[in-house]
Amino acid sequence: MDEIKIGLVGLGTVGSSVLKMVTENSDKVQNITGRNLSIKTVVVKNVAKHQNEVPAGVTVTDDIDKIINDPEIKIVVEVMGGVHPAKEVITALLNAKKHVVTANKDLIASAGEDLATIAKQNHCDLMYEASVAGGIPILRTIVTSFAADYITEVKGIVNGTTNFILTQMQRNHWSYDQALMKAQELGFAESDPTNDVEGIDAAYKMVILSQFSYGTHIKLSNMSVEGISTIQQEDVQQADAFGYTIKLLGISRRIDDGVFTEVGPVLVPQDHPLATINNENNAVMVTGEAVGETLFYGPGAGGLPTANSVLSDIVSVTKNIVLGTTGNGFNNYQSKVGKVDPNNVIYPYYLSLKMLDAPGQMLQFTQIMTQIGASFSQIVQTKNDDQTARVVIITHEMSKKQLNDLKSHLSKINTMSLLAAYKVL
Numbered sequence: 001m002d003e004i005k006i007g008l009v010g011l012g013t014v015g016s017s018v019l020k021m022v023t024e025n026s027d028k029v030q031n032i033t034g035r036n037l038s039i040k041t042v043v044v045k046n047v048a049k050h051q052n053e054v055p056a057g058v059t060v061t062d063d064i065d066k067i068i069n070d071p072e073i074k075i076v077v078e079v080m081g082g083v084h085p086a087k088e089v090i091t092a093l094l095n096a097k098k099h100v101v102t103a104n105k106d107l108i109a110s111a112g113e114d115l116a117t118i119a120k121q122n123h124c125d126l127m128y129e130a131s132v133a134g135g136i137p138i139l140r141t142i143v144t145s146f147a148a149d150y151i152t153e154v155k156g157i158v159n160g161t162t163n164f165i166l167t168q169m170q171r172n173h174w175s176y177d178q179a180l181m182k183a184q185e186l187g188f189a190e191s192d193p194t195n196d197v198e199g200i201d202a203a204y205k206m207v208i209l210s211q212f213s214y215g216t217h218i219k220l221s222n223m224s225v226e227g228i229s230t231i232q233q234e235d236v237q238q239a240d241a242f243g244y245t246i247k248l249l250g251i252s253r254r255i256d257d258g259v260f261t262e263v264g265p266v267l268v269p270q271d272h273p274l275a276t277i278n279n280e281n282n283a284v285m286v287t288g289e290a291v292g293e294t295l296f297y298g299p300g301a302g303g304l305p306t307a308n309s310v311l312s313d314i315v316s317v318t319k320n321i322v323l324g325t326t327g328n329g330f331n332n333y334q335s336k337v338g339k340v341d342p343n344n345v346i347y348p349y350y351l352s353l354k355m356l357d358a359p360g361q362m363l364q365f366t367q368i369m370t371q372i373g374a375s376f377s378q379i380v381q382t383k384n385d386d387q388t389a390r391v392v393i394i395t396h397e398m399s400k401k402q403l404n405d406l407k408s409h410l411s412k413i414n415t416m417s418l419l420a421a422y423k424v425l
């Protein structure tokens, strides 16, 4: 049987699981593709650390040229992460006519279009199913199964680390730091978890999902991105008492002629499917005009689930090699969309305020709300300390403009401050 040799760049959480799956699941892959796939060379930073982690016959090196210049290697898996030097490495691999499979959302969200062009010029495949929602087969599903439908919204939980942290904070009353440490230990978090907890990793994934859903590139700089690092345990518990679970959601929807995409903590009603997604699991809801609402659920992080998506790309590339159909692009949908007026982006909000515990304070707050044309649906006041009260409110629908007006009014009053403002689904 013909052989296809694979190069692997990175042997961490995902890389070691890719090596395991290529080695242990080769019979099924052979059966489907008619090719014998094996990993020939692995590139890492620290060769000594990994020397004993590979089967006999596999070379471990820190020299990427050993893959770039090896004519026997046809497919390369990039799982080292980060934009640089991953971008330069993938560019060199494509120019050397290697097909590339990557899990790197940072890179695809920021340079995916350029890399796709280079791939096409070289008649090579560039696939990245693992870059969004780890083990959930969502990108290929949008390309193939929503090919004709007009997608109006794509939203969901697309970061495993933050969902794990929020689950532990809500269910087990863990501290934020304790939960983050465990997520790192389990291999869900990025090597620097800042992008996870600040919502940037989820934003990268929303950029890619929007590209696939609407055919348009949303710039990260045009998105509102908020993470979970400032969420307080008391807000998690208060949301729960109101009947909501706080989730970090990415939401991308058509509004007017445009697409509005954002990431932030959202109060999700406890009977909504997204409220039931726990730990490192992710869920993506895709709404199409024809099909209506659909939900895709599964592990969003972790070695083997992510490796399964990498393997699905490897198998797709292999089939293309066999059929001579490489270089046709992972996603070919391109379309122009207009701008969205933030006044038309409306949600109810959860507002947490600290105010002086004195007569007239609530009246003053109510006057501001009346002035900006907003109103409450639920309100709870508790003691914060000797002098101040904590007032938590769920508003009726209001626009981003009204929220900004509220913030600006509050910034001028030194007896009240807004501690948190989260959307309510």
Ligand SMILES: NC(=O)C1=CN([C@@H]2O[C@H](COP(=O)(O)OP(=O)(O)OC[C@H]3O[C@@H](n4cnc5c(N)ncnc54)[C@H](OP(=O)(O)O)[C@@H]3O)[C@@H](O)[C@H]2O)C=CC1
Pocket (backbone or CB within 6 Å): 009, 010, 011, 012, 013, 014, 015, 043, 044, 045, 046, 047, 049, 062, 078, 079, 080, 081, 082, 085, 103, 104, 105, 106, 130, 131, 134, 187, 188, 189, 190, 191, 300, 301, 302, 303, 306
């Ligand atoms: N972990 C997860 O659950 C998921 C991760 N991803 C993505 O997959 C990719 C890999 O993630 P993960 O496996 O967790 O990362 P790890 O940090 O566990 O592993 C990274 C690997 O890449 C190697 N590496 C890093 N920089 C270089 C370099 N400059 N040259 C050569 N090798 C290098 C490291 O080598 P050494 O060990 O010698 O330091 C290590 O083996 C990232 O893009 C991540 O965003 C996607 C979905 C899920």
Ligand SMILES: N[C@@H](CC=O)C(=O)O
Pocket (backbone or CB within 6 Å): 131, 133, 134, 158, 159, 160, 161, 162, 188, 189, 190, 196, 201, 300, 301, 302
């Ligand atoms: N750090 C990421 C890994 C998968 O993309 C996450 O936690 O979701």
Ligand code: NA
Pocket (backbone or CB within 6 Å): 129, 130, 131, 132, 133, 134, 135, 136, 137, 138, 139, 309
């Ligand atoms: Na995926």
